[in-house]
Amino acid sequence: MRDLASALLSWDRFAVASVVAVRGSAPRPVGAAMAVGPSGEVIGSVSGGCVEAEVYDLACQVLSTSEPVLASFGYSDDTAFAVGLTCGGSLDVLVQRDSPALRAALSASVAGHPLSVRFEAEGRVFTESWMPPPRLLVFGAIDHAAAVAEIARFLGYHVTVCDARPVFATPERFPAAHSVVVDWPHRYLASTHTDADTAVVVLTHDPKFDIPVLVEALSRPLAFVGALGSRRTHLERLDRLREAGVTETALARLRSPMGLDLGGRTPAETAVSIAAELVALRHGGTGLPLSDLTTPIHRSPPTSIHRSPARFLLAQRNSLTTSS
Structure with a gap:
């Protein structure tokens, strides 16, 4: 979501969808976000195209009701073109409205301050840590x-x-x-x-x-x-x-x-x-053509070198862990 901060802050209202969990293979990692603005404009992505239309509809709903939604999307065996992930994985997406607290966090992240923000939906608590860009x-x-x-x-x-x-x-x-x-x-x-x-x-x-x-x-x-x-x-x-x-x-x-x-x-x-x-x-990539490899395309980033500037979104049940 931090990658979208400047655009989000320019809108008077928005709904933002964030990937909070990934199981199996998925085109976008935990922390990927897509937002819908006041006139229906869209920025960002949560799946690379697989479930964008469904998430867009949810975001419009949340923009209207202000009630957060936690939705799951997975592969459909019936048809590869059904709403789902044709890569075979599944993901959970949290869709929420803008709020003063979220705007304050986005403003702080744009200023380069590290921070963690808390989101709640359907009895679950999530924290997202935003570090300054490398x-x-x-x-x-x-x-x-x-x-x-x-x-x-x-x-x-x-x-x-x-x-x-x-x-x-x-x-x-x-x-x-x-x-x-x-x-x-x-x-x-x-x-x-x-x-x-x-x-x-x-x-x-x-x-x-x-x-x-x-x-x-x-x-x-x-x-x-x-x-x-x-x-x-x-x-x-x-x-x-x-x-x-x-x-x-x-x-x-x-x-x-x-x-x-x-x-x-x-x-x-x-x-x-x-x-x-x-x-x-x-x-930790090899630099070789993917067509020459049989290993998973998406892998966990190494911890010993060059930590990713991307977000790390952690789902908790009945507890909250923050970091800065």
Whole structure:
């Protein structure tokens, strides 16, 4: 729901449906949300299309009655086109009206505050924890950086582009970035907050920029540290980093040359390659074609690397657990 916060706050009333439980295979995870606005407009999704029409009708009902509804949807053996999940799983969806408390929580989440909110329906209590979006720090104000910033923002990152050259580091060149900083990359990184969800992407191709910032980045417990460049550049970079005192253990964390092997060449294609590696690392993916695999398509995210910025919605019976 937090992903829809800005749009929800712009409406004078709305009904929002949230996935609160998933059993088996389902196209959207727990926490996925769809909302219906005052004029019947729709944003978001709870199933990727399987049950959207039925949930829309429930949302219109809740918008009219203000009474929350908890509904279950599952696969129908009679017809694949019946209301249900043709992928074979089932899910529970909570549909509720807007309220002052919900609006206050959405406003706090937009401001970047971590919080948990409580919902109640049919004798059950739910809590949803909203964490700040993960940061992506892009060093190097080149054309590739604009493409990386755009796709990273689409994926839910809070994007900062940093470069020491003011003629290149301008907001006009990077409209998708949340902020554009003119500073030496290593100095900015040393002075800014990072955590285990922060990703660093180095695009500078210039040792006087990328070596100091990579030394700083590899000394921190970041989710991802990657650098763009050819294999020759990578080998030369490793030698320079060793000379700077970076240990082999730290060097093993450097993802360089950065990106998955997609064969792309343009800045946009390169950005897709980098984004694909970020997503694969976050969720423990292999990067292989799904058609070559027999493992489940949807898997539980790893707990040791890059926790997802998505919501975690926990259903409780007769009790309430909150976290911040």
